[in-house]
Each structure stands twice: as structure tokens, then as C-alpha cells.
Amino acid sequence: MVSFAQSPCVPADREHDMAEIVLPVIREALDACGLTRDDIDFFASGSHDFYEGRTFSYIESLDAVGAWPPISESHVEMDAAWAFAEAWAWLQLGEGQTAMVYGIGRSSLAADLDQILPAQLDPYLLAPLRPHRDALAGLQARALIDAGLLTERQLAEIVSRYKDVAVDKLMDAPHVAAPLRAHDIAPPGDAAAVIVLAAGDTARRLTAHPAWVRGLDHRMETHYPGVRDLTCSPSTRRAGERAAELAGFATADVQVAELHTEYSYQEPLLVAELGLKNAEVNPSGGPLAGWPATATGLIRIGEAARRIMDGTTGRALAHATNGPALQHNLVCLLAAQPRDPGQPRDPGQPRDAAQPPEAAQPREPEQPREPEQPRDAGQPREPGQPCDAAQPRDAAQPRDTAQPPEAAQARDAAPARDAAPARDAGEAR
Amino acid sequence: MSGPLAVIGVGQSVQAKRREVTIGALVREAVDEALADAELGFGDIDAVVLSKTPDLFDGVMNPELYLADAMGAVGLPVTRVFTGGSVGGHAAIFGAHLVAAGLARRVLVVAYSKESEGNFTWALSRGLPFSSHLGAGAGGHFAPVIREYIRRSGAPEHIGWKVAVNHRHNAARNPYAHIRRADLTVEEVRQSPMLWDPVRYLESCPSSDGSCAIVVTGAELARRAPRPPAWIHGMAWRTETGHFAGRDEVNPQAGRDCAADAYRQAGIADPAREIDVAELYIPYSWYEPMWLENTGLAAEHDGWRLVDADRTAFGGDLPVNPSGGVLSGNPTGATGLLRFAEAALQVRGLAGEHQVPGARRAVGHAMGGASQFHALWVVGSEVPG
Numbered sequence: 001m002v003s004f005a006q007s008p009c010v011p012a013d014r015e016h017d018m019a020e021i022v023l024p025v026i027r028e029a030l031d032a033c034g035l036t037r038d039d040i041d042f043f044a045s046g047s048h049d050f051y052e053g054r055t056f057s058y059i060e061s062l063d064a065v066g067a068w069p070p071i072s073e074s075h076v077e078m079d080a081a082w083a084f085a086e087a088w089a090w091l092q093l094g095e096g097q098t099a100m101v102y103g104i105g106r107s108s109l110a111a112d113l114d115q116i117l118p119a120q121l122d123p124y125l126l127a128p129l130r131p132h133r134d135a136l137a138g139l140q141a142r143a144l145i146d147a148g149l150l151t152e153r154q155l156a157e158i159v160s161r162y163k164d165v166a167v168d169k170l171m172d173a174p175h176v177a178a179p180l181r182a183h184d185i186a187p188p189g190d191a192a193a194v195i196v197l198a199a200g201d202t203a204r205r206l207t208a209h210p211a212w213v214r215g216l217d218h219r220m221e222t223h224y225p226g227v228r229d230l231t232c233s234p235s236t237r238r239a240g241e242r243a244a245e246l247a248g249f250a251t252a253d254v255q256v257a258e259l260h261t262e263y264s265y266q267e268p269l270l271v272a273e274l275g276l277k278n279a280e281v282n283p284s285g286g287p288l289a290g291w292p293a294t295a296t297g298l299i300r301i302g303e304a305a306r307r308i309m310d311g312t313t314g315r316a317l318a319h320a321t322n323g324p325a326l327q328h329n330l331v332c333l334l335a336a337q338p339r340d341p342g343q344p345r346d347p348g349q350p351r352d353a354a355q356p357p358e359a360a361q362p363r364e365p366e367q368p369r370e371p372e373q374p375r376d377a378g379q380p381r382e383p384g385q386p387c388d389a390a391q392p393r394d395a396a397q398p399r400d401t402a403q404p405p406e407a408a409q410a411r412d413a414a415p416a417r418d419a420a421p422a423r424d425a426g427e428a429r
Numbered sequence: 430m431s432g433p434l435a436v437i438g439v440g441q442s443v444q445a446k447r448r449e450v451t452i453g454a455l456v457r458e459a460v461d462e463a464l465a466d467a468e469l470g471f472g473d474i475d476a477v478v479l480s481k482t483p484d485l486f487d488g489v490m491n492p493e494l495y496l497a498d499a500m501g502a503v504g505l506p507v508t509r510v511f512t513g514g515s516v517g518g519h520a521a522i523f524g525a526h527l528v529a530a531g532l533a534r535r536v537l538v539v540a541y542s543k544e545s546e547g548n549f550t551w552a553l554s555r556g557l558p559f560s561s562h563l564g565a566g567a568g569g570h571f572a573p574v575i576r577e578y579i580r581r582s583g584a585p586e587h588i589g590w591k592v593a594v595n596h597r598h599n600a601a602r603n604p605y606a607h608i609r610r611a612d613l614t615v616e617e618v619r620q621s622p623m624l625w626d627p628v629r630y631l632e633s634c635p636s637s638d639g640s641c642a643i644v645v646t647g648a649e650l651a652r653r654a655p656r657p658p659a660w661i662h663g664m665a666w667r668t669e670t671g672h673f674a675g676r677d678e679v680n681p682q683a684g685r686d687c688a689a690d691a692y693r694q695a696g697i698a699d700p701a702r703e704i705d706v707a708e709l710y711i712p713y714s715w716y717e718p719m720w721l722e723n724t725g726l727a728a729e730h731d732g733w734r735l736v737d738a739d740r741t742a743f744g745g746d747l748p749v750n751p752s753g754g755v756l757s758g759n760p761t762g763a764t765g766l767l768r769f770a771e772a773a774l775q776v777r778g779l780a781g782e783h784q785v786p787g788a789r790r791a792v793g794h795a796m797g798g799a800s801q802f803h804a805l806w807v808v809g810s811e812v813p814g
Contacts, residue, residue, distance in 0.1 A: 043668075050490045055483035055552050056513060059798055062670050067801075070683035073668035074519055077484065077511035078491065086508065086523060092530040119490040123546075124451055220477075220497045220507045238504065323494040328507065 001211040001309070001334070002203050003196035004302035005029035009189040009290030012108035018047075018057060022104050022192040023064035029100070029194035033206045037066050040196075041096025043073040044087040046080030046103045050116050051293045053109060061104055072096070079103065080193065081260075081297030081320030081330050087197055088213055097202040101195045105293030107188030120323060122223060134185055134263075136225055136324040138177030141265040143230040145179055150268060152179045158264045159183045162288050184264040186291035193299045211305035211316070212338040215246030218320075218330035225325055236273040236319065239331040247333040249315060254279050254333070256307045256316040258300040262287050266326060270319060274331070279317065283307065297321065301332050308336050433812050434525050435651035435658035436773040437535075438467030438644035444607040444758035446545045447638035452489065453499035456541045459640035459763075460500055463537065466779075467644045468655045471501035474644070475533035479509040480520035480540035481762035482797075487547035500539050512668070513797020514710065516540070517641065517765025518804025521793075522664045524645045534650060541640035542762035549636050549761070568633060568713065570799060572625035574678045575715040579627065581679065584718060584733035586627065590618040592714035593632045593756060595742045600753025602743075602782035607637045607758035632714040632756075639760030641767045648812070659773035662790070662813040663694030664806035671799045678800050684723040687803040688794075692725065695807040700725045700792075704807070706748050706775050706785040707792040708768040712755045717741065721749070724794055724805065743783070751775070751783040765795030769806055776810045 005028035007021060030036060043065055047058045058075050067073060074090075076082045080103020087099040110116045117133040118126075144150040156170040163170075163183060173181040196206075203210040219235035219242075222228055240251040257279040261267045267281060282288075284303040287296050297320025304316035313336070320330040440462025442455055450458075464470065477500050479493045489495055493509040496502070510520045517540045524536035550566035578584070597613045600606035613631070621630040651658040667690070669676065669683035676682075688700070697703045709720045718732030726747060727735050735741050741749040750756075752771040755764050772793030774780040780788075790809045796802060 048490070049483050049485055055485045056798060058511070059513070059671055059801065062668065062801075063672055065670070067668050067670040067683075068673065068675075070667040070669040070681075070686050072666060073512075074510060074523060074666065075512050076509060077481070078493070078509050082508055085506075086526075089523075089526055089530045089532055092532075093526060116490070119484075119488060120494050122453075122495045123489050218506045220493070220502050220505055222503045223495050223497050235504070239506075322491060327494055327497070 001305045002206040003033040006193040009191040013190040018060040019064040042099040044083035046083040079297035099197040103295035103298035105295035106190040107293040134177040140230040140325040186262040186287040189290040191292035211308035215243035215333040217242035236329040243331045254317040258304040433648040437654035438463040442640040444637040444639035459642040463642035477502040485552040512802045515795040515797035515802040518795030540763035540766035542760035544636040568625040582730040588733045589714040592717040596756040600757030606753040634712040634759040641763040659808040662807040663691035665690035666804040684803040688724040705788040708771040769793035
């Protein structure tokens with residue numbers, strides 16, 4: 001990454017259209033690295049029509065790119081962090097040296113987000129229930145509290161860190177989606193963000209301190225909240241592990257982490273799943289300071305990289321999410337140094353030349369994928385521990401043996417209690 | 430690129446008004462068929478790419494979330510691409526890029542639309558601030574462009590009718606097609622209602638429910654595939670901005686650049702001679718001669734002459750859309766991938782009744798927006814290089 005720019009996240013921008021919002025940000029990002037639009041080999045962007053209330057809204061943003069003469073370009077109807085992933089993959093083909101990623105998010109445009117966000121759900125079984133925009137997040141936060149992994153006071157302490165408001169005062173606010181209060185929820189806003197990527201020596205030429213994308217991965221979970229264990233985020237953990245394999249350093253080794261936390265409760269959950277130890281979390285203020293829909297994740301990557309590009313950080317992590325209750329998660333690991341300083345990978349060369357074997361061959365073809373394992377609900381877990389730590393991965397293991405004795409006893413006792421009144425009833429008759 | 434890439438599995442659903450299945454079940458039909466074709470299970474897939482046209486068409490936002498289970502994508506990286514109607518082509522190419530970049534060994538590319546659960550023309554005709562509200566849908570946009578093609582090329586009006594008949598006859602050999610009319614005549618097309626002059630009802634694509642899926646992999650695994658692979662000889666995408674007076678929508682520069690790039694990669698100097706069969710994105714009949722010219726398969730202003738001489742009909746020397754094409758089935762999100770997949774089926778020799786005998790090299794083509802987004806690949810029966 002050689003450049004990052006963003007527009008201020010404003011509560012509602014009613015003066016500018018999509019192209020007008022993104023154009024000055026594109027200019028700023030290009031000026032910062034001394035390029036023009038004509039120097040960019042590939043463009044990738046992310047946005048979503050449902051915030052704009054129309055089809056093909058992203059076409060409008062292409063006017064800011066100036067797609068003439070014709071360009072090599074692609075778009076994801078997702079958070080632009082996934083466009084970043086596409087551009088990063090594209091640069092590894094060696095077909096070009098530079099790529100621009102942009103994201104536009106206008107959360108404020110929707111007249112009623114309670115009508116919009118439930119449209120992400122299964123249209124037959126879940127959407128008709130019309131949960132409001134924060135309902136599933138409330139359930140996830142409640143599950144974490146019920147599991148003893150979090151308290152409402154801890155939520156207030158997290159928010160207090162960002163907003164400089166006393167914890168007790170925050171605790172006095174009413175619930176919006178219990179246990180969540182309004183300040184636990186990222187406020188909708190409008191913003192655009194632009195990142196310029198360059199490969200190898202091109203990056204070195206364009207800036208003194210590029211932020212090297214050392215690893216990136218993203219993973220999906222099942223859609224149905226009822227069959228997920230909402231107290232963990234196995235997709236975040238898996239994405240972090242895979243990104244670390246590619247990066248050559250662990251997620252625990254970063255000094256800065258920008259997490260896509262649209263709710264306060266997600267911060268400790270993500271910190272635990274990623275095994276973050278001493279990382280400064282969301283020095284930018286994070287999404288609790290502004291949620292510009294599909295630009296939010298890309299801004300996390302930009303903010304993490306900014307702290308490498310300004311020389312204050314050696315290793316940083318960025319996380320992006322989409323979907324109800326963290327269904328889909330992306331982890332990007334960045335560093336001030338490329339993976340192998342002695343042998344920087346020439347993007348024109350085959351990947352195997354400079355890449356460790358496990359990166360070029362993600363998995364043995366005959367080896368079936370490890371199934372996502374729901375955590376046993378009866379299994380205790382220390383706060384701050386990832387789900388896996390307390391969970392046996394062997395699916396064949398009988399459920400009872402994995403449970404603590406008290407839980408098994410409690411379950412055994414239950415039928416006896418139920419049986420007693422029945423006997424009584426029989427005697428009475 | 431890291432080495433040759435190939436398609437080793439192709440699946441699709443029947444295209445029709447499919448009110449008896451959910452979106453998830455519709456998608457699963459194609460996914461199951463593609464995996465069965467490749468003799469693979471979900472555990473063999475490293476990443477999933479989902480292609481879909483605007484979410485406003487059928488009302489599901491970020492459908493990769495709801496479809497995670499139907500696509501077997503739980504635990505995998507999933508990317509949902511959207512670039513207008515060309516999206517199926519973009520998704521196939523991005524899937525191939527993931528393999529080429531060493532980020533996945535096998536990628537499942539999935540595409541669908543369930544047009545019957547929404548209103549396509551309504552969604553395309555939303556009133557916008559500071560714009561006149563035409564409510565014209567897609568046909569209203571393309572009709573003036575077609576008239577300009579006719580003016581430039583001097584094509585006679587029966588060309589459009591003839592294309593409509595050819596494609597519906599082809600569809601009669603494709604059990605997955607939505608509109609299958611072995612008995613359709615030029616006279617019937619001519620007599621069908623005028624929708625957007627010069628586009629008549631039977632010269633227009635239907636609105637369909639349908640899905641498509643392919644498995645893309647690298648050379649080593651392709652050689653181990655149980656059925657012949659379709660080797661990717663060249664692939665490209667190009668975009669041009671939609672709003673400026675210098676743009677030629679009849680013969681868009683982006684389409685020409687896209688095809689030229691793919692042919693260069695494939696080592697093709699004379700596409701009209703070296704390509705055996707083409708699956709082109711033809712939503713209105715007149716787009717056959719227009720895209721033949723735009724993709725370099727015919728000289729400028731001459732595309733209609735190939736139609737007139739029956740060269741693009743099923744028995745001709747350059748059959749176009751032997752599957753029946755977009756005119757015979759149009760689940761928009763899948764339409765582009767279907768063109769790419771049908772091209773693959775032809776060079777694998779697995780296209781069944783609509784197999785073009787001896788097809789060795791095929792073009793799959795997709796376009797979207799106001800002809801702004803273009804994607805094309807050349808696939809072959811032989812390993813490239």
C-alpha cells in the first residue's frame with residue numbers, strides 16, 4: 001500500500017452524489033503517491049445498491065474514476081475491503097504494477113435502515129420476522145453476557161474509552177436492543193475511502209514507507225443464527241490463522257489493530273479470536289466514531305496501514321465484517337517490511353519462486369476441509385479465550401464426555417424433577 | 430499467470446419461472462451438478478465467487494450471506510461480484526485469478542437470478558434525482574443503439590427476426606433453456622408485437638429464474654479430472670464510463686479492447702477463422718451482428734451478412750449461441766456465467782444435443798450496464814501454449 005485517503009465521515013451528505021464524494025478522495029490518494037488515474041493498471045471498488053435505493057449505483061462512481069480509455073476494473077457488491085482483497089489477488093498475477101481500491105458508503109441515505117438491513121436475511125425463513133437493524137447484534141451481545149464472557153459494564157468501559165464519557169453515565173442510558181444501548185452501536189454516516197496498491201519495486205519507488213500486505217484471508221459462517229454459537233467467531237479466527245500463515249507472523253504480534261466493530265461488544269470477541277495481546281485497538285476511533293456502510297472495512301485497512309506508512313508501527317492488523325452477528329470476516333496483516341527483504345517477490349515471476357510452499361499450495365487436494373465445529377454450549381470458557389481453547393475438535397467424541405460433571409448431573413437431575421409431579425398427579429387422581 | 434488453468438466442472442439449473450423452489454434450492458441445483466461433473470465434494474473447494482445482478486431485482490441484500498449454506502461456502506472465502514450483466518464473466522475470471530495467484534486450488538464460481546420473485550423492469554427504472562424518469566427498462570435503452578447499428582451497416586430488417594428464430598431453434602436442443610421453440614418461424618417473429626422499435630416481442634430475452642456453477646482449477650488438478658477440461662486460453666475484462674458524448678455504444682471500445690486482449694493471450698490472429706463456436710451475450714436479436722463485430726468475429730458492418738448467409742446458425746461455420754443463448758433464457762445474474770460455461774461445455778465435447786461437432790476453441794462473452802462492462806474468455810480442448 002502506497003497511499004490512503006478518506007473523506008470525513010459526516011452524519012449525512014446531501015450535497016454530493018457518489019462520484020462527487022469519491023472524486024476528491026481519489027485525487028488526494030493519487031497526489032500523495034505522485035500518480036495519475038492513467039497510471040493505474042486495475043481498479044476495484046465496493047458499494048451496495050440497497051443503501052442508495054437504486055440499481056447499478058456503482059456505475060455513477062465510475063465517472064470519478066474516468067474509465068476512458070477503457071480500464072481493467074471489477075466491483076464487489078460488498079464492503080470495499082473485499083475489493084481490496086480482489087486487487088491484492090490481481091496484483092499477484094503480474095499483469096500490472098498498480099491498483100486502486102475505492103469504497104463508498106452512505107449509511108445515511110436509507111430512509112429506514114430497519115427496512116434495509118433485514119433484507120440480508122434468508123428471505124423465506126428469517127426476513128419475514130423483520131428483526132430491526134440491531135436485533136441480531138443484541139442477541140449476540142446477550143449470548144456473550146449469558147456465557148459469562150462479558151458484562152454490560154464492560155461494554156460501557158469500551159465505549160467510554162472512545163467517547164470520553166463516564167462509565168456510570170453510560171450505564172444510565174436506556175437499552176435499544178438489550179443489552180445494547182445507543183452508544184454501543186456505530187452511528188450511520190457517509191464517507192469514501194481510496195487506497196493505492198503497488199507491487200514490489202514500484203511501491204518502493206512511490207513511497208519511502210509502503211505498508212506491505214503480508215497476508216489476507218476471509219471466511220464465511222453459516223447464515224442461520226440459530227445454529228451458530230454466537231459467543232465465538234470461528235470465521236475470524238480461521239481468517240486470522242490463514243492470514244498469519246501467508247504473512248509469516250502471528251496476529252498476536254501486531255502493535256495496532258483496526259477492527260470493524262459496528263457494536264461495542266464485538267471488540268472483546270474479536271480481540272479474543274485474533275489472540276491480540278498488547279495491540280492498540282482502533283486508534284482511529286473505529287466504526288463507533290462513524291459507520292459509512294460499505295466503506296467501513298476498507299477504512300480499517302487504510303487506518304492500519306497509515307500507522308505503518310507514518311513509521312510509528314511495524315506490524316498492524318485490519319479486520320472487516322459483513323452480515324448479521326459477524327457472519328463474514330476478513331483479516332489483513334500489514335508490516336513495514338515485506339516478507340522476505342532479501343528476495344522481494346517479483347510479481348512477474350511465478351508465485352512459487354518467492355513464496356513459502358504452504359502459501360502456494362493452500363491445502364492438499366485429497367484432504368477434506370475441516371468442518372466448522374459449533375462450540376459445545378456446556379463447555380466453560382475463560383473470558384478472552386478463543387472458542388477453540390475450550391473445545392475438542394473431534395466431532396466423533398461423544399457429547400457427554402466433553403461436558404463438565406456438574407452439567408451432566410444437572411441434566412440427569414432434570415428428568416427426575418419432571419417425573420415427580422407426574423407421580424404426584426397420578427396419586428391424587 | 431502461474432500456468433494453465435481449466436474448467437473441470439459445469440452445472441446449471443433449468444431456466445424457467447421456478448416458483449416451486451427457493452433461491453437457495455435453485456442455486457444448489459447448479460452447485461450439485463458442477464461438483465458431480467468434476468466428481469468433487471464441498472471439501473475440495475477452497476473459495477467461492479458469487480455472481481449476481483442488482484439485489485433490487487429480487488430483494489435479497491448481500492445474497493452471499495443467505496446462500497453460504499446452499500453454496501457449501503461455510504468456512505470458505507466468499508466474494509460477491511457485481512458488474513452489471515457481465516458479472517458472470519467477471520466472476521469466472523476472478524475465480525481463475527484466485528487460482529493463478531496461488532490463493533486457491535479449486536474455486537467454485539456460482540451465479541443465479543430469480544427474476545420471478547421481483548420486478549426487473551421496475552428495479553431498472555427507479556426514478557433518480559436530477560434525471561428524467563423514463564421507466565423504459567433495458568429494451569428502451571438498447572433500441573436506439575440498435576437503430577444506429579442498422580443505419581450504419583445498412584442491414585435489412587429481417588436480420589433481427591432470423592437471429593430470433595436461430596436461437597430458439599437452438600434452444601430446442603438444450604434441455605435447460607427457458608424458451609424452446611423448434612417450430613418458430615420468421616413470419617411469427619415479424620408478426621409479434623413491437624416493444625421498442627425495432628425490437629419485437631420475440632426478438633427479446635425472457636426474464637428467467639436460473640443458476641449456473643463452474644469449478645476452475647490449475648493444470649495439475651485439471652489433468653486428474655474425470656472428464657475433459659476446458660482449458661482457458663485467454664481471458665479479459667474491460668470497463669468504460671457510461672456518461673460522455675464521445676462514447677460509441679454501437680461498437681464500444683471496451684468490448685473491442687477486451688476481445689483483443691483475450692485473443693492476444695490465446696495467440697489468435699484471426700478470430701473469425703480460429704474460433705469454432707461463440708456464446709455471446711445477446712439479449713435482443715440485433716446484438717448478434719453487433720457483438721460479432723465488436724468481438725472481432727466479423728468485420729465492421731458485416732456481422733449481419735454472416736447471419737444472412739446462415740453462417741451463425743447451428744449448421745454454419747461459426748455457430749453463435751448453440752445453447753439458445755440469452756434470447757432463450759435469461760436469469761440475469763447467471764446469464765454471463767452461462768455463456769462462459771456453455772463455451773466450456775462445447776470444447777469439452779459435453780454439450781449434448783447442442784454440441785457443435787469438433788469444437789476445439791470457443792468464445793464465452795458477457796456484457797453489462799449500458800454496454801459498459803465487457804468480459805470474454807477463449808477456452809480450448811487443448812492445453813494452451
